[in-house]
Amino acid sequence: MPTRCYGIDLGTSTTAIGRVVDGAPLLLPVRGRVLLPSVVWVPPDGGELLVGHDALAAAEAAPERLIRAAKRALGTRHVWTFEGRVVTPVEVSTAILRHLADEIGASTGERPVDVVITVPAWFNQLQRSLTRQAGEAAGLRVRRLIAEPTAAALAHGHGKALRRTALVYDLGGGTFDVSLVRQDGLILEVQASHGDVHLGGEDVNRGLSELLVERIAQVAPARAEALRSDGPTRAAWWSQVEQAKLALCHEPTVMVPIPGAAEGEPPAVPAEREDLEEAILPVLERTLKSVDQVLADAGVSAQDVHDLVFVGGSTGLPLIWRGLFRRYGLQGDASIPVQHAVSLGAALQAAILDGTDISGILVDVAPFSLSMGILTGGIPGYPTHYTCEVITPRNCPLPSRHTHLVRTAHPTQSRVQLWVFQGSDPDPRNNLLCGKVVMEDIPPAPEDRLFRTQAITFEHDLDGLVTIRITDQLSGREVTGTVSLDGSAHEALWTELTTWFDSVELEWGDPYLAEESTVPRGGDAELDPELQAAIASFEQVLGRPADLGEQGEDLLSQARSGMLAVRAGRRADALAHHTELMDRMFEQGVYL
Numbered sequence: 049m050p051t052r053c054y055g056i057d058l059g060t061s062t063t064a065i066g067r068v069v070d071g072a073p074l075l076l077p078v079r080g081r082v083l084l085p086s087v088v089w090v091p092p093d094g095g096e097l098l099v100g101h102d103a104l105a106a107a108e109a110a111p112e113r114l115i116r117a118a119k120r121a122l123g124t125r126h127v128w129t130f131e132g133r134v135v136t137p138v139e140v141s142t143a144i145l146r147h148l149a150d151e152i153g154a155s156t157g158e159r160p161v162d163v164v165i166t167v168p169a170w171f172n173q174l175q176r177s178l179t180r181q182a183g184e185a186a187g188l189r190v191r192r193l194i195a196e197p198t199a200a201a202l203a204h205g206h207g208k209a210l211r212r213t214a215l216v217y218d219l220g221g222g223t224f225d226v227s228l229v230r231q232d233g234l235i236l237e238v239q240a241s242h243g244d245v246h247l248g249g250e251d252v253n254r255g256l257s258e259l260l261v262e263r264i265a266q267v268a269p270a271r272a273e274a275l276r277s278d279g280p281t282r283a284a285w286w287s288q289v290e291q292a293k294l295a296l297c298h299e300p301t302v303m304v305p306i307p308g309a310a311e312g313e314p315p316a317v318p319a320e321r322e323d324l325e326e327a328i329l330p331v332l333e334r335t336l337k338s339v340d341q342v343l344a345d346a347g348v349s350a351q352d353v354h355d356l357v358f359v360g361g362s363t364g365l366p367l368i369w370r371g372l373f374r375r376y377g378l379q380g381d382a383s384i385p386v387q388h389a390v391s392l393g394a395a396l397q398a399a400i401l402d403g404t405d406i407s408g409i410l411v412d413v414a415p416f417s418l419s420m421g422i423l424t425g426g427i428p429g430y431p432t433h434y435t436c437e438v439i440t441p442r443n444c445p446l447p448s449r450h451t452h453l454v455r456t457a458h459p460t461q462s463r464v465q466l467w468v469f470q471g472s473d474p475d476p477r478n479n480l481l482c483g484k485v486v487m488e489d490i491p492p493a494p495e496d497r498l499f500r501t502q503a504i505t506f507e508h509d510l511d512g513l514v515t516i517r518i519t520d521q522l523s524g525r526e527v528t529g530t531v532s533l534d535g536s537a538h539e540a541l542w543t544e545l546t547t548w549f550d551s552v553e554l555e556w557g558d559p560y561l562a563e564e565s566t567v568p569r570g571g572d573a574e575l576d577p578e579l580q581a582a583i584a585s586f587e588q589v590l591g592r593p594a595d596l597g598e599q600g601e602d603l604l605s606q607a608r609s610g611m612l613a614v615r616a617g618r619r620a621d622a623l624a625h626h627t628e629l630m631d632r633m634f635e636q637g638v639y640l
Contacts, residue, residue: 050067050069051068051069051395051398051399051402051404052161052402053067053163053164053191053399053402054066054152054160054162054164054395054398055067055164055199055391055392055393055394055395055397055398056145056148056164056166056183056391056394057166057196057390057391057394058086058141058165058167058182059086059119059220059221059387059390060086060117060119060120060221060222060248060250061085061086061116061117061220061221061222061249061361062084062085062086062221062361062387063083063084063086063144063145063148064082064083064084064387064388064391065078065160066392067398067399068395068396068399068404068406071404071406073206073392073395073399074395075388075391075392076152076155076156078100078148078151078152078155079101081101082388083387084101084144084147084148085100085103085104086100086116086118086119086221087099087100087103087104087107087114087115087116088114088115088118088135088140088143089103089104089107089110089114089115090128090130090133090135091106091113092130092131094133096143097135097139097140097143099143100144100147107283107287110280111280111283111284111286111287112279112280112282112283113130114283115128117221118137118141119137119141119222119223120223120245120246120250122141122178122179123137123171123172123174123175123178124137137178138178138181138182138185141178141179141182142182142183142185142186145165145182145183145186145188146185146186146187149186149187149188160188161187161188162188162191162398162401162402163183163188163189163191163398164190164191164193164194164397164401165179165183165190165192165193165194166193166194166195166199166391166393166394167179167193167195167196168195168196168218168243169195169196169198169227169241169242169243169415170224170225170241170243170244170415172416172480173470173480173513174480174482175245176193176513177513179193180193180513191398192397192401192510193513194393194394194397195227195412196218196220196223196225196359196390197216197217197225197241198227198229198238198393198410198412199389199390199391199392199393199394199396199397200216200218200357200359200389200393201214201216201227201229201236201238201357201393201410202236202396202397202410203389203390203392203393204216204355204357204381204383204384205234206392206393206396208231209233209234210231211231211232211233212231212355213228213229213230213231213352213354214228214230214231214353214354214355214356214357215227215228215229215339215342215343215355215357215376216228216229216357217335217356217357217358217359217363217372217380218243218359218360218363218390219247219248219249219331219359219360219362219363219368220248220249220359220360220361221248221249221250221360221361221362222245222246222247222248222249223243223244223245223247224243224244224245224334224338224360225241225242225243226241226243226338226339227239227240227241228342228345228346228348236410237410237411237445238410238411238413238445239345239346239413240341240343240443241415241443242339242342243338243415244334244338247331247334247335248331248362249293249361249362251330251331252293252324252328252331252362252365253286253289253290253293253327254327255326255327255328255330255331256289256293256319256323256324256327257275257285257286257289259319259323259326259327260289260292260304260317260319260323261275261276263317264306264317267313267314268306268314270313271306271308271309271313274308278308281307281308284307284308288305288306289304291304292304292319293324293365296319296320296321296323296324297365297366300320300321301318301319301321302318302319303316303317303318303319304317304318304319324367325367328365328367332367332371335368336371336372336375339372339375339376345442345443346443350375350376350378353378355378355381356372356378356379356380356381357380357381357389358380358386359386359389360386360387361386361387363380363382363386397410411445412445412446413444413446414440414442414444414446414448414508415442415443416470416471417440417441417442417470417471417472418438418440418468418470418482418506418508419437419438419468419472419479420436420437420439420466420467420504421436421467421468421469421476422434422435422436422437422454422612434476435475435476435612436469436471436473436475436476436479437609437612438472438605438608439452439504439506440514441472441601441605446508447507447508447510448507448508449506449507449508450505450506451503451504451505451506452504453501453502453504453621454504455499455502456490456493456500456502457499458498459492459493459497459499460492460493461490461499461500462488462489462491462492463487463488463489463490464502464518465484465485466484466485466486466504466516466518467481467483467484467545468482468483468484468514468516469481469482470482474608476545481541481542481545482514483516483529483530483541484529484541484544484545485516485518485527485528485529486527487502487518487520487525487527490520491522491523494522500520500521500522501520501521501522502519503517503518503519504516504517504518505517505518513530514530515528515529515530516528516529516530578623579614579619579623581626582610582614582622582625583614583622585607585610585626585629585630586607586608586626587611589603589604589629590604590607590608590611596638597636597638603629603633603636603638606625606629607629609621609625610625610626613625
């Protein structure tokens with residue numbers, strides 16, 4: 049029997065939907081084809097957006113009205129405007145998902161309701177939230193978001209009780225992800241992920257296009273300028289470049305027709321395999337940096353990797369797999385069609401949510417660190433900093449729960465305002481603002497105390513979405529906020545925060561590493577020996593990160609938190625971090 053929950057790969061170039069039937073994942077065709085082009089065409093009469101093959105057919109007459117690669121614009125301010133009609137990236141994604149569900153409903157008699165949707169592993173919180181929003185606007189109940197390389201690993205591991213380490217290399221039309229996955233029997237565990245949500249086949253097209261346009265400019269400068277700037281001509285030219293890219297994978301030379309070529313201008317321009325490889329090389333180099341980062345994060349070398357799994361249409365470009373072989377000595381595995389693996393894995397995850405007996409247990413990780421903003425000060429004569437402290441580290445298994453204790457600054461403080469950031473940079477301006485949680489009406493501290501303690505808890509669910517809890521430990525009162533924002537809310541929050549930045553005299557940068565911000569040596573006489581020893585340990589760890597071994601990031605986090613507590617004048621917190629740091633160093637056999 050087929051499952052009721054469907055898996056959808058909402059790709060930059062193509063979209064596919066599948067479900068599990070009799071224990072096997074299958075892709076469902078839309079009008080006879082399992083891959084739906086992820087494009088929409090905007091009609092001039094203000095009607096509904098045309099999607100997929102209908103959009104491509106309409107674009108033959110008016111290519112400038114075709115929107116492609118909209119997924120790359122999710123989470124940005126980019127919109128498309130046609131005679132005053134504004135189309136947002138979320139509207140494009142909604143139209144594609146709605147069309148997909150309607151077509152499946154028409155062909156099977158059952159319109160999908162429950163779905164799993166894939167997203168790039170490197171999508172941030174805002175982009176994930178907008179993807180969910182698009183699914184809900186299309187009339188779907190999004191039961192889970194799953195990372196694309198993770199879904200592909202699930203598809204490749206389905207039914208195979210193996211012990212292996214696989215590197216999933218996912219280069220699609222507009223995004224790139226790479227994940228290291230360890231499989232132990234039927235358990236698949238993601239060890240590390242990295243990527244770039246603005247890297248893919250579209251960048252190869254752009255590079256090839258520019259090479260050819262420069263060649264055209266030497267004999268027909270006016271035509272070259274039209275290819276760059278005239279909307280209809282540029283759209284038609286882009287389609288020709290895409291076809292040339294695919295042809296050059298198999299042919300040494302092709303002739304690329306030039307749209308709108310006038311009398312006296314060349315009707316076509318030659319493109320050679322070397323042109324394609326020149327366009328691919330910068331993309332390949334950027335992906336290799338991510339692969340190196342993933343291997344480093346997971347603490348393995350290329351020799352430890354058993355399989356290189358290819359995912360995404362752009363992995364079919366010969367220079368990609370040749371470059372990976374030269375760099376790592378790994379042959380790519382495309383035993384599942386590279387444009388099908390993600391959607392098949394999504395279908396398997398959907399079946400698991402349905403309660404179907406599917407062989408395979410998946411453990412995913414959080415691709416980004418989560419931090420909270422902390423205002424530090426309290427040492428006379430030294431500046432106030434607003435900095436970020438990591439609560440949830442990058443690549444921790446999901447679901448996760450991390451708790452951090454903070455204290456009010458004075459006995460009568462009645463409000464705690466917590467800003468949440470995605471990223472690990474100490475300067476909050478270099479991270480992504482995710483949300484805000486506020487606890488109001490905090491009672492004064494008891495007479496025998498100078499502060500009240502709040503427990504800050506970050507909970508990651510399996511979609512990578514985050515719930516923040518602030519709990520007053522004396523009363524047990526709790527407030528909760530979910531980090532799930534649309535674009536307008538995100539912009540409003542950032543405006544609110546930056547307005548506050550402007551109203552407070554702050555020092556920026558890293559308060560525990562900046563030379564001018566270290567704890568004063570001349571003031572050591574005012575610090576008790578226990579606190580002096582803690583400061584010395586923190587500084588030693590922060591100064592020698594290369595000597596900390598595999599758990600170095602954990603030790604660095606403890607030392608950073610301790611130094612922040614010192615600068616904030618929180619002696620008890622600093623000493624607690626010092627005790628924890630010493631215990632962990634002892635457990636791990638780290639001696640400095």
